[in-house]
Amino acid sequence: MAVDANVVQSPAAATSASRAPGAANWFRKLRGMDDSKEKAFIVNLAESETSSRNPANDEPGKTDDAETVGTCLQKYYAPIDTYEGRHRYDLKARWTPEEEKRLVRRLDWRICSWCCLMFFALQLDRGNITQALSDNMLGDLKLNTNSYNTGQTVFYLTFLAAELPSQLVSKKIGPDNWIPIQMITWSIVASCQSKINSRTTFWLTRGLMGALEGGFIPDVILYLSYFYTSDELPIRLSFFWVAYAATYIVSAFLAYGILHLRGVNGLTGWQWLFALEGSITAFIGLVSYFYLPPSPTQTASYFRGSKGWFSDQEEIIMVNRIIRDDPSKGDMHNRQALSFSLFWETIKDYDMWPIYLLGVTWSLPQIPSNSYITLIIKSLGFNTFQTNLLTVPGYALFIIQLIFWTWMSEKINNRLGIVLVCQLWMLPILIALEVLPPSAAHTWARYALNTMLVGFPYIQPILVAMTSRNAGSVRTRTVGTALYNMGVQASNIIAANIYRTPDAPYYYIGNKVLIAITAFNIALILASKSYYIWRNKVRERKWDKMSPANKEAYMNTFANGKNDDGGRRETVNGARGGNKRLDFRFVH
Numbered sequence: 001m002a003v004d005a006n007v008v009q010s011p012a013a014a015t016s017a018s019r020a021p022g023a024a025n026w027f028r029k030l031r032g033m034d035d036s037k038e039k040a041f042i043v044n045l046a047e048s049e050t051s052s053r054n055p056a057n058d059e060p061g062k063t064d065d066a067e068t069v070g071t072c073l074q075k076y077y078a079p080i081d082t083y084e085g086r087h088r089y090d091l092k093a094r095w096t097p098e099e100e101k102r103l104v105r106r107l108d109w110r111i112c113s114w115c116c117l118m119f120f121a122l123q124l125d126r127g128n129i130t131q132a133l134s135d136n137m138l139g140d141l142k143l144n145t146n147s148y149n150t151g152q153t154v155f156y157l158t159f160l161a162a163e164l165p166s167q168l169v170s171k172k173i174g175p176d177n178w179i180p181i182q183m184i185t186w187s188i189v190a191s192c193q194s195k196i197n198s199r200t201t202f203w204l205t206r207g208l209m210g211a212l213e214g215g216f217i218p219d220v221i222l223y224l225s226y227f228y229t230s231d232e233l234p235i236r237l238s239f240f241w242v243a244y245a246a247t248y249i250v251s252a253f254l255a256y257g258i259l260h261l262r263g264v265n266g267l268t269g270w271q272w273l274f275a276l277e278g279s280i281t282a283f284i285g286l287v288s289y290f291y292l293p294p295s296p297t298q299t300a301s302y303f304r305g306s307k308g309w310f311s312d313q314e315e316i317i318m319v320n321r322i323i324r325d326d327p328s329k330g331d332m333h334n335r336q337a338l339s340f341s342l343f344w345e346t347i348k349d350y351d352m353w354p355i356y357l358l359g360v361t362w363s364l365p366q367i368p369s370n371s372y373i374t375l376i377i378k379s380l381g382f383n384t385f386q387t388n389l390l391t392v393p394g395y396a397l398f399i400i401q402l403i404f405w406t407w408m409s410e411k412i413n414n415r416l417g418i419v420l421v422c423q424l425w426m427l428p429i430l431i432a433l434e435v436l437p438p439s440a441a442h443t444w445a446r447y448a449l450n451t452m453l454v455g456f457p458y459i460q461p462i463l464v465a466m467t468s469r470n471a472g473s474v475r476t477r478t479v480g481t482a483l484y485n486m487g488v489q490a491s492n493i494i495a496a497n498i499y500r501t502p503d504a505p506y507y508y509i510g511n512k513v514l515i516a517i518t519a520f521n522i523a524l525i526l527a528s529k530s531y532y533i534w535r536n537k538v539r540e541r542k543w544d545k546m547s548p549a550n551k552e553a554y555m556n557t558f559a560n561g562k563n564d565d566g567g568r569r570e571t572v573n574g575a576r577g578g579n580k581r582l583d584f585r586f587v588h
Contacts, residue, residue, distance in 0.1 A: 079327070084295045084335075085319035088312075093320045095313070100321065103314055104232065110309060111227050112236050115220050116243035118288055121183060121281040122216055123247035125190040125209070128277050130248075130391075131255035132270035134374040134384045140268055145375075145501040147199050151206045152371070152496040158210030160489040166215020167222070167482040168343075174335050175223040176292040179216065183285025186212035191278030194271040214489075218481035221464055225477065226295055227318070229325035230469050231410065237461030238406035245402065245458075248395040251277070252388045259384065294335075296322075328473045328578065346479040351535065351579055351586065354528035355467050355480075359487025360494075361521050362419060362463070365426045365514040367495035368507070369453040376450055379505040380443045390447065397455025405457045415466050416529040416588050422457040423521045429453050430518060434511040446506075460488070469587045472579030532588035543582045554582065 079086050129137075129152075138148060170178040189208045196202050221237070228236055258276060259269030267275075290303040296318040299308035310318065322329055369376070373394065377387045409418040433449050436442050467484045471477035499510045546554065579586070 079323055079329075085297045085315070085322075088297055088316045088319040089323060090316060090320060093316050095317045099313075100317060103310075103317055104228075106309070106314075107227050107318075108236070112224070112239055114288070114291060115224060116239055117284060118179065118183065118220065119217075119240055119243045120247050120250075121187075121284045122213060123244045124251055124277050125186060125281050126213060127247060128251055128255070128273055130371070130374050131251060131259070131388060132273055134255070134378060134387050135259045135262065135268065135270040135273070136384075137268075137270045140270070141196065141198065141202060143199055143202065145499075145504065147202075149496050149500075151199075151203050153493050154203050155206040155210040156489050156492040156496065158207045159214040160210075160486050160493070162211045162214025163218065163482045163486045163489065164215075164479065167218055167478055170215065170219045170222065171478050172335065174294050175219045176294045177289075179219050179223070179292065180285050180289035182212060182216050182219070183288060184282055187278045187282035187285055189278075190281060191275050193274040193278070194267070215482065215485075218478075218485050221468065221481050222478055223292075225329065225468055226322070229321060230465070231325070233468060234406050234410055234461050234465040235403075237464055238403050241402055241458060241461055242399050245395045245398045248398075249392050252391050252395075255388050256385055259388075326469075328471075328477075343475075343479060346476045347483075349476055349480070349579070352467070352470060352476070352480050352483070354524075354531060355463060355470065356483050356487050358419065358463060358521075358524060358528065359484045360490050361517060361524065362422065362459070362491075363488065364491050364495055364498075365423070365430060365518045365521070366453055366456050367492060368499045368510060368514065369450050371495065372499055373450060373454055376505065377447060380447060391454070394451040394454030397451070398458055401455060402458045402461070405459060406461045409459075409462045414588075415462050416525050416532075418457070418462055419459050420522065420525045422459045423518050423525065425456050426453065427515070427518045427522075430511055430515045433506075434508060434515065436506075438506050466587055470579060472581070472584050476578055529588055532586040536585050539582050539585065546582075551583075 079089055083089075133148070138144065166178070166182070186209055189205055189212060193205045193209075196205055220240070224233065224236060224240075254277070255273060258273045261267070261272040262269035264272070290301070293299040293301070293304060293309070296310065297315045299310060300306055301308075373391055374387050377390050378384070382390060405418050405421065409415050429449050429452055433446070433453075436446060436449070464481065464484065467480050468477050471480045498513055499507045503509045543551070578584070
């Protein structure tokens with residue numbers, strides 16, 4: 001009995017790729033073409049006989065029997081009864097592409113844009129320390145670079161330590177409740193930074209800021225996954241990090257004005273900066289508490305309107321397109337906590353470890369330059385206000401590259417290949433900084449190199465979306481996103497101690513370390529790519545050997561609570577095998 005390509009994904013393109021000989025097949029796999037536009041799970045609800053596909057577009061030779069087999073497997077991908085959108089789930093639901101496009105545009109306006117604004121607020125309070133440095137904050141507090149490094153290390157340590165607890169709280173009470181609470185509490189501490197007067201108070205406020213901000217990014221990513229499909233998420237995450245880069249540009253102009261307040265009411269410019277920008281975040285956090293809906297089907301409220309944002313048909317489209325894209329999103333409801341056993345199973349998920357390790361290392365070669373950009377530029381002879389304005393070109397380049405490479409990764413269906421491009425961009429720049437003579441004659445060359453390093457291809461949205469896709473279950477997505485981001489914060493801790501005071505202002509020793517890390521990253525990316533290709537190939541071979549009846553029997557073992565996490569079902573809802581199932585494919 002043949003298996004329909006519209007139900008069990010074995011499209012002609014993938015078939016021809018698997019049969020391509022020698023170097024051609026290797027090249028296709030290197031580009032990621034062996035999983036071209038595959039969903040996480042092989043059975044594709046969006047292309048089943050009960051979905052909205054047009055039978056007139058079927059390829060010749062398809063059989064009704066094959067469609068029946070695919071339909072039989074669909075029942076194993078239905079959401080649990082307590083899933084918040086279960087009342088809108090309908091395999092027979094149909095809609096036009098135009099309806100979906102209009103809906104996604106509304107989601108972009110109502111959900112994605114507000115998430116970007118919240119991220120803007122995060123980065124405003126997290127990153128204004130850079131502008132404060134240009135206003136002689138270290139001198140006013142009688143601190144040196146090493147004391148500053150220690151403060152940043154304390155910040156990232158507490159930020160890292162708060163990641164997992166924050167995600168667990170978010171999963172219990174919902175990110176729509178927890179995110180605004182985080183914002184309001186950290187904004188209070190951010191404003192209080194205007195009162196620091198010693199090394200101790202500097203370290204204390206940095207530690208509190210890290211503890212309160214930790215988990216915000218994976219919380220928002222989890223929230224966005226409620227509304228967007230796996231193909232849509234990467235570019236939305238790129239918008240998310242555009243807000244991050246835009247904050248540097250906007251804050252540079254804000255700092256230009258606010259720092260001129262030095263002396264008003266006896267305060268320095270950097271004290272005004274902390275006080276005013278912390279107040280902005282507090283306002284955004286307060287509005288967010290009333291603005292954010294819990295899920296696509298829970299938008300009605302006094303603040304958002306008694307009828308909510310979406311019609312019944314739009315809610316049906318939202319729920320079914322999400323479940324058809326990734327059925328694992330229906331495995332838990334949005335107010336369901338994780339048990340310790342599920343948490344431990346997620347930690348042990350070795351298939352996610354390559355991504356976590358990349359989280360630690362991929363951005364290390366760029367972080368010191370980004371953290372010290374104002375000090376580096378000022379050391380080249382520019383004044384405070386020139387320094388802040390000269391940071392703008394680097395962040396503008398950052399935004400352009402962020403959007404382009406995220407789009408390109410989906411266009412060519414290759415994630416780790418683009419991550420490799422990022423390392424190849426940084427390597428020659430670091431080598432140039434290492435060999436450039438310590439002379440004032442090279443001021444503009446050094447500025448240009450550091451600007452290019454700050455504006456590097458930022459591939460964070462690609463790796464975050466890859467983490468979400470490869471999770472295979474809500475619990476792994478919840479914890480995995482936090483673990484990945486913990487790796488990113490660990491990289492900030494490491495990077496904060498690479499550029500040291502005795503190595504200033506050209507940091508030749510530090511640059512040697514960064515060159516070695518870049519070389520390591522290149523090897524790690526190639527090894528990770530090879531690993532996921534191998535994992536998919538082994539699973540594909542086993543799955544293709546199974547008869548349709550055996551496939552259904554295999555799926556039924558998960559529905560009955562067998563062969564899942566050591567012979568038990570994970571919870572009443574069950575993650576049903578997650579990314580360990582034979583019908584799951586990793587993206588890379």
